[in-house]
Amino acid sequence: MTKHLKIIDYAITSLLRRRYKSFAILAAYSLTVTTLASVLFLTHALRTETDYIMQGVPDLIVQRTIAGRHELIPVDYAEKIGAIPGVSGIRPRYWGYYYDGLTEANYTLLGSGGEPAPLQMLTGRLPVNPGESAVGAGVAALRGSAVSGELILVNSRNIGVLFQVTGLFRSESNLLTNDLVVLTDRDIVDFFGFPPGEATDFAVSIPQSSEIQTIAAKIKQLYPDTRPITKRELTRTYDMVFGWRSGMMLTVFCAAIIAFCIMAWDKATGLSADEKLEIGILKAIGWDTADVLALKFWEGLIISLTAFLSGMILAYVHVFFFNGFVLAAVIKGWSVLFPTFRLTPAFNLFYVLIMGFFTVVPYVASTVIPTWRAAITDPDSVMRG
Amino acid sequence: MALIEVEKVSKVHNPGLADEMKALDGVSLSIERGDVAVLTGPSGSGKTSLISLIGCMARPTEGKIRVDGKDVVKLPERFLTDIRRRRFGFIFQQFHLIRELTVLENVLLPLYPLETSFRTMKDTALAILHKLRIDGKKSLKIKNLSGGEQQRVAIARALVNEPQIIVADEPTAHLDSRLAQEFMDILKLCNQEGKTIIIATHDPFIQTNPLVSKTIAMRDGRLESMKKK
Structure with a gap:
């Protein structure tokens, strides 16, 4: 030794x-x-x-496609889809991509109606009233929203809209939320000019994972213009x-x-x-x-x-x-x-x-x-x- | 019984290769305990090969070598190392000190493989350095010493294990006459303590020194003569 x-x-x-x-x-x-x-x-x-x-991704997402292109989906489709045995819940989601010419960056605009779990990493609160927003750290940094407490975006009618920033996503959630702007569902519909009664897609809850494929097939059969995307397909992507x-x-x-x-x-x-x-x-x-x-x-x-x-x-x-x-x-x-x-x-x-x-x-x-x-x-x- | 007995020893370097060379050819000699033996002869006569064999740093191609009665030729490497460590102290022609280490670190080197504590090692090394009057330079690096000082360090390193036999190869080759005399004075002290000394040299100063008790003359790998004073 x-x-x-x-x-x-x-x-x-x-x-x-x-x-x-x-x-x-x-x-x-x-x-x-x-x-x-x-x-x-x-x-x-x-x-x-x-x-x-993936933990926050719905069990099934239902989109509508026309000629292979993603199109808005009528909200009334939800009634029949929700009635399929095995479906425990369905909610329309309102979201879209926004190109900000000022900063030459893409943002994701999302309606606040029922957010997935990871979006809870927030300082402040999610928007509740019209004209409120919660933004990701990247957007806040580019637009100075953390300081001013405001965010101006140009809507589908080419009019600047002022949003009050009520929440800021923390940096731990940046991979998910960096480019995110959360508005109320009503503000999203108005901002993008969605026709009344149409949503971007549906988030469908199915407690039995073994039934997801069957339910997806039934939806496709019920509405041939839809594209059901399972969680497994998303994981694979x-x-x-x-x-x-x-x-x-x-x-x-x-x-x-x-x-x-x-x-x-x-x-x-x-x-x-x-x-x-x-x-x-x-x-x-x-x-x-x-x-x-x-x-x-x-x-x-x-x-x-x-x-x-x-x-x-x-x-x-x-x-x-x-x-x-x-x-x-x-x-x-x-x-x-x-x-x-x-x-x-x-x-x-x-x-x-x-x-x-x-x-x-x-x-x-x-x-x-x-x-x-x-x-x-x-x-x-x-x-x- | 002689301390070292060499019996019909031959040594061939690089056997079977184009540069094969027979360095020693049937050499027999003996060195008694307390001898100061000098190996003389021109360059290439086999002096260095012979002291390498005596010092257990190589094995002969033929013949026997006994150290203190024990045949060392057939011993496994680890036993040879043990003999080198405990019985021999080597002083090389170019000193072969590690230039980037300090004086003390160089002298400590032979003690590292022993199961002695750092403190004991250091005390032993410092005592030797003091004896050779170089303890004042213990913290200097070798590259900062003069030739004479380097040789004292080399001697200190050779003595630190308290060997029975000191083997030196051309020890005064790079020294002036004053330093050569100092070297012989140190060897005299060692010899008075009972150590046996074997020196390969063609320096007449050493060959004619009164300290020398036996002169072994080599030529062309053979023993030319062996004279006891």
């Missing part, structure tokens, strides 16, 4: 002695781990966010979107892995003349082969664990405190109004351990193996200079 503590002490001294080289390796290694871990944290956190979003983006992340991941392999290979392919000489000296003055290997093992472990831990911490800070600003553009999508959302810290310990295994072990091996080759030779060569 004492011997190993002393060898660890010498390993630290050796690393400090070669401080520039050690620091360069540590920096490159940390950067690689930061990239790998950022990809890991970001994809996992986004998947968690997706799951979170999200999976495909994130799957595609995960593919891009995988590319970044592979590049980082390749960089790491090159570094490990470079290290594994040989020792410098000074390193060989030092091994020879240590052996000549009484260090055993096992002592030399222990020294290099500890050197490798100190470097790799330090780099791994600092890389993980940097990645955690990068993703969850700075919103993954380096990689986020790749993964967050095409919205003009990029959400500056704060991801909920979430990571899979198993992946972290796997990553630790695939970075620390090869590095330590690439440190020890060439040393072993040098350490098993006779120290006679040192005697010769």
Whole structure:
């Protein structure tokens, strides 16, 4: 034990002695781990966010399509759909996209009539009276609504409408609410100029998930111009979107892995003349082969664990405190109004351990193996200079 | 019984390769406890190869080497290391100190693999440095020392394990006559403490020094003569 503590002490001294080289390796290694871990944290956190979003999605959404194009749906369709056995509730939803020429950004305008659970992350309150609104952090930032308490939007009749801001969505909900403007249902109908008795779509509640497909088929049969979208279909769409983006992340991941392999290979392919000489000296003055290997093992472990831990911490800070600003553009999508959302810290310990295994072990091996080759030779060569 | 017995030892470097070279050819000799033995001979005569074998830093191609009666040729590597650690102290031609370490850290090096505490290690090393009158420079890095000071550190490192046998390869090659005399004075002290000293050199100053008790002359890998004073 004492011997190993002393060898660890010498390993630290050796690393400090070669401080520039050690620091360069540590920096490159940390950067690689930061990239790998950022990809890991970001994809996992986004998947968690997706799951979170999906919790608030209705069991079934019913849209109307004409010639394949999304069209407003008559509210009176709700009566027959609501009467289908297995349907516990149906409500019309009023929403639409709004392009704001002033800020060159797209907002989502949504009626407040019965909001899904995540929209409760609000400071203030949802609009209750005409002329009131609740806005996402992105909209508030662009339009200065948090300060002025007002929001002006141009309606379908090309008239500016002033809304009082009664609520502000908190940053934790940014992925969901960044571009969101919530108005009363009546204001939405009036703002977009929806014809009376028409809504954007229906949200249908079906307690028995096994009945969703059957009910969707019945709705389609009842109203052939509708398009029932099940929660499962939405989940699949999200999976495909994130799957595609995960593919891009995988590319970044592979590049980082390749960089790491090159570094490990470079290290594994040989020792410098000074390193060989030092091994020879240590052996000549009484260090055993096992002592030399222990020294290099500890050197490798100190470097790799330090780099791994600092890389993980940097990645955690990068993703969850700075919103993954380096990689986020790749993964967050095409919205003009990029959400500056704060991801909920979430990571899979198993992946972290796997990553630790695939970075620390090869590095330590690439440190020890060439040393072993040098350490098993006779120290006679040192005697010769 | 002699402390070191070398019996018909041969050493071939790089056997089977294009640069194969026979460094030693059937050398036999013995060194008694307390001897100050000098290996002489021109460059390439096999001096360094012979002290490498005696110091258990390499194995002979043929022949036997006994240290304190024990045949070391067939011993596994870890036993050879143990013998090197406990019985031998080496002083290399170019000192082979680690330049970026301090004087104290260099002297501590042979003690790291032992199960002794840091405090004991440090006390032992400081005592040796004090004895060699270089303790005032214990915190300086090797690269900041003069040649003579570096050699004192190399000697301190060789002595820190309290070895029975000191092996030195061309120890005065880079020293002026004053420093060479200082070196011999230190060896004299060691010899008075009962240590056996083996020096490979072609420096006439050492060869003719009164401290030397045995002169072993080498030529072309063979023993040319062995004279006891």
